[in-house]
Amino acid sequence: MAIVAQPQSQQDTVQALEALDTRLRWLSAWTVHNANHVRKKRDGMKVGGHQASCASMTTIMSALYFHALRPQDKVAVKPHAGPVLHAIHYLLGNQSLDQLQRFRGLGGMQSYPSRTKDQIPVDFSTGSVGLGVAITAFASLVQDYLIARGQLPAENAGRMIALMGDAELDEGNIYECLIEGYKHDIRNCWWIVDYNRQSLDSTTADRMFRRFDDIFETCGWRVLTLKYGKQQREAFARPGGKSLQEWIDNCPNADFAALTYQGGAAWRARLLADIGSKPHVRKLLDSFDDAALAHLMTNLGGHCVETLLEAFAAADDETPTMFIAYTIKGFGLPLAGHKDNHSGMMNPQQILQLRDSLNIAEGQEWEPYGGLGDNLAAELRAFVSRSPFAATPPEHDAPAVPVPDRLPTPEGEEQSTQAAFGRILMDLAKAGDTLGDSIVTTAPDVTQTTNLGGFVNRRGLFRRGELHDVFHAAKIPSAQRWTGHAAGQHIELGIAENNFFLMLAALGLSAPHFGTRLLPVGTVYDPFISRGLDALNYGCYQDARFLLVGTPSGLTLGAEGGAHQSINTPLIGMGQPNLDYYEPAYADEVAILMRHAFEHMQKPEGSSVYLRLNTRSIPQVTRSDDAWEADAVRGGYWLRRPSADSEAAIVFTGAIAPEALAAWETLVEDLPGLGLLNVTSPDLLHRGWSARRAARWTGTKPAPSHVDHLLSALPAHASLVTVIDGSPGALSWLGGVRGMRVSPLGTDRFGQTGDLPDLYRTYRLDADAIIDAAAELFLEE
Ligand SMILES: Cc1ncc(C[n+]2csc(CCOP(=O)(O)OP(=O)(O)O)c2C)c(N)n1
Ligand SMILES: [Mg+2]
Numbered sequence: 001m002a003i004v005a006q007p008q009s010q011q012d013t014v015q016a017l018e019a020l021d022t023r024l025r026w027l028s029a030w031t032v033h034n035a036n037h038v039r040k041k042r043d044g045m046k047v048g049g050h051q052a053s054c055a056s057m058t059t060i061m062s063a064l065y066f067h068a069l070r071p072q073d074k075v076a077v078k079p080h081a082g083p084v085l086h087a088i089h090y091l092l093g094n095q096s097l098d099q100l101q102r103f104r105g106l107g108g109m110q111s112y113p114s115r116t117k118d119q120i121p122v123d124f125s126t127g128s129v130g131l132g133v134a135i136t137a138f139a140s141l142v143q144d145y146l147i148a149r150g151q152l153p154a155e156n157a158g159r160m161i162a163l164m165g166d167a168e169l170d171e172g173n174i175y176e177c178l179i180e181g182y183k184h185d186i187r188n189c190w191w192i193v194d195y196n197r198q199s200l201d202s203t204t205a206d207r208m209f210r211r212f213d214d215i216f217e218t219c220g221w222r223v224l225t226l227k228y229g230k231q232q233r234e235a236f237a238r239p240g241g242k243s244l245q246e247w248i249d250n251c252p253n254a255d256f257a258a259l260t261y262q263g264g265a266a267w268r269a270r271l272l273a274d275i276g277s278k279p280h281v282r283k284l285l286d287s288f289d290d291a292a293l294a295h296l297m298t299n300l301g302g303h304c305v306e307t308l309l310e311a312f313a314a315a316d317d318e319t320p321t322m323f324i325a326y327t328i329k330g331f332g333l334p335l336a337g338h339k340d341n342h343s344g345m346m347n348p349q350q351i352l353q354l355r356d357s358l359n360i361a362e363g364q365e366w367e368p369y370g371g372l373g374d375n376l377a378a379e380l381r382a383f384v385s386r387s388p389f390a391a392t393p394p395e396h397d398a399p400a401v402p403v404p405d406r407l408p409t410p411e412g413e414e415q416s417t418q419a420a421f422g423r424i425l426m427d428l429a430k431a432g433d434t435l436g437d438s439i440v441t442t443a444p445d446v447t448q449t450t451n452l453g454g455f456v457n458r459r460g461l462f463r464r465g466e467l468h469d470v471f472h473a474a475k476i477p478s479a480q481r482w483t484g485h486a487a488g489q490h491i492e493l494g495i496a497e498n499n500f501f502l503m504l505a506a507l508g509l510s511a512p513h514f515g516t517r518l519l520p521v522g523t524v525y526d527p528f529i530s531r532g533l534d535a536l537n538y539g540c541y542q543d544a545r546f547l548l549v550g551t552p553s554g555l556t557l558g559a560e561g562g563a564h565q566s567i568n569t570p571l572i573g574m575g576q577p578n579l580d581y582y583e584p585a586y587a588d589e590v591a592i593l594m595r596h597a598f599e600h601m602q603k604p605e606g607s608s609v610y611l612r613l614n615t616r617s618i619p620q621v622t623r624s625d626d627a628w629e630a631d632a633v634r635g636g637y638w639l640r641r642p643s644a645d646s647e648a649a650i651v652f653t654g655a656i657a658p659e660a661l662a663a664w665e666t667l668v669e670d671l672p673g674l675g676l677l678n679v680t681s682p683d684l685l686h687r688g689w690s691a692r693r694a695a696r697w698t699g700t701k702p703a704p705s706h707v708d709h710l711l712s713a714l715p716a717h718a719s720l721v722t723v724i725d726g727s728p729g730a731l732s733w734l735g736g737v738r739g740m741r742v743s744p745l746g747t748d749r750f751g752q753t754g755d756l757p758d759l760y761r762t763y764r765l766d767a768d769a770i771i772d773a774a775a776e777l778f779l780e781e
Pocket of ligand 2: 167196198
């Protein structure tokens with residue numbers, strides 16, 4: 001083979017990619033083997049890894065990464081093919097041996113590709129199947145958004161590619177995303193299905209044959225099915241070949257898998273039994289020995305470099321394309337086709353046999369091009385370094401969007417936090433500065449009811465093509481004037497909350513992906529955060545940056561009934577890493593916290609931010625100074641500072657501020673110096689507290705935590721009544737900070753319809769409940 005010959009012949013390219021396919025299969029298998037059988041174990045636990053899932057994809061990944069992929073393309077890799085991605089970067093010189101050897105160990109390469117933890121470039125983290133696929137559709141929408149705004153030259157558009165397992169096609173979020181993608185006319189998206197017809201537990205349903213084509217084509221996708229490899233196609237053209245093809249087409253998935261595992265003799269026996277009497281079949285089969293017959297029968301499209309290259313070349317336009325690449329799970333390994341091979345692993349004897357068959361000498365297992373001989377190794381290395389993907393630049397470091405020192409507080413003696421949020425956004429839309437221009441809003445069909453309408457009226461919907469507001473044109477009165485155009489800044493989504501969170505995640509990765517920082521603001525009814533929770537977690541896991549607004553929340557949705565009242569979202573906010581949860585009570589807090597969020601979302605050590613808001617208009621407080629502001633950002637401030645000898649405080653979060661204040665006013669007569677603490681972020685307070693506690697073990701400097709500081713205004717034997725329209729556990733822990741007694745109020749049962757006085761009384765959130773709890777705790781020793 002003369003791989004380095006310039007210009008390269010197609011045949012040379014194919015040979016090089018085939019050789020690389022073998023390298024990837026070997027290195028991924030050895031990486032898993034090393035972690036399980038070579039590396040010393042200390043805990044007796046299974047390490048794991050997926051040799052069969054990797055082998056299923058190595059041809060596809062070889063053809064893609066070393067030939068078809070361009071530097072501007074981005075790929076989400078099937079989670080359990082992670083070792084193949086690392087092997088690719090190992091061949092490219094981007095990954096160290098040390099990392100491979102520490103696969104699944106602390107600080108080593110991760111089980112599944114991770115943007116934040118892996119040391120190789122990872123475009124999209126994957127792990128929870130389906131999400132990594134769907135996010136590529138939203139990334140292509142983000143790319144279109146930037147192109148439309150002139151922030152990315154159209155000629156630099158990349159392809160957003162998902163390499164997916166076929167069982168991922170069972171995930172509902174795939175179809176939610178297909179529908180949304182169709183509405184937005186997405187383009188430049190490739191989904192390549194590793195169609196091995198095996199999931200974790202079993203072989204997949206034969207009934208689905210061709211159904212995926214229908215579904216995807218209906219949604220505007222081109223479907224390219226790569227069923228047969230070139231060798232098979234050649235055999236089908238020979239006498240008897242048609243019968244063989246028909247047999248393959250009718251063979252149930254499970255039978256095909258079992259025969260693959262059994263090998264050449266089994267194939268022959270079965271084929272002879274089924275179609276041996278058909279004209280020319282016996283002769284056709286006789287022309288292959290058992291090994292060659294096994295090879296022929298498993299020469300599926302996804303294992304044939306030429307077939308893959310032809311398919312990639314045929315999709316060289318912007319039409320979203322799904323490739324159904326037929327493969328064998330465990331191809332080329334003794335595990336091939338076995339239904340239990342998902343977590344199956346070659347035993348030491350089997351991997352040594354594989355090593356020997358590849359001419360790799362003992363001790364040379366990690367050699368990137370081991371067993372090939374010096375010349376071939378050099379040629380292959382040169383081929384790899386010439387692949388377009390090798391020239392991929394590092395991820396962008398987008399300039400920050402300036403955030404002013406203050407965002408103006410909306411005027412009004414009575415306001416809700418949701419109204420304040422909408423007004424502040426609308427003011428930003430009017431202002432016309434970089435901050436307003438960088439904001440992108442999105443909502444799953446709740447744009448109006450979460451108060452994004454004002455922003456959208458000013459900035460419009462994002463559409464690649466113009467979209468007229470028919471009602472407006474017909475002069476039908478409506479508060480919403482929504483025209484869609486390329487400069488629009490609101491991405492309208494259907495109800496599916498999974499899509500909403502994936503949209504936020506894709507927008508929140510715009511800076512590293514495309515070099516332009518966007519400030520995504522997404523609104524959703526607070527209770528329906530749970531509908532997209534895995535996608536929210538997924539976005540946070542890869543450190544995408546966005547502002548999530550859950551509104552309305554809690555019992556303030558009383559008129560909507562129990563199914564609409566969020567109860568445990570404060571705990572979600574506290575429990576979700578890479579997401580700071582705040583729940584302001586007053587409009588000026590909303591302004592301070594939104595400003596903080598826009599800044600925090602952009603800081604390297606920052607995170608996404610979640611604001612839990614509501615529609616309850618409450619009297620605003622007058623401030624005598626702005627000393628509270630910094631504390632509000634830290635998570636809480638004394639609305640009424642306790643006196644030095646006070647032994648009690650009421651602690652509240654969010655919309656029940658008036659009840660907390662009323663209770664305080666009643667109680668302060670009997671308890672002079674009673675404190676009133678407004679916790680703007682149970683999340684930050686808790687995290688600061690546990691970080692201080694952990695400092696001794698984490699080796700960090702034990703900085704005093706904000707909650708320690710706040711509660712040090714009270715003696716240690718003081719008592720607290722805590723109250724939140726949500727799970728009481730969000731605040732009850734405060735007693736543990738300095739050993740205080742606590743009476744926690746909050747909702748811990750499903751809601752029901754009712755007005756606020758009824759509901760607050762029923763769920764014990766009204767002033768009387770606070771006073772009762774206080775009396776019991778503070779006064780009756
Ligand atoms: C949401 C989710 N559920 C379950 C799993 C566990 N899991 C990992 S891989 C897998 C099956 C994958 O099959 P397929 O996508 O066909 O990939 P293959 O290994 O066959 O290439 C399952 C159920 C997961 N990772 N994510
Ligand atoms: Mg599969």
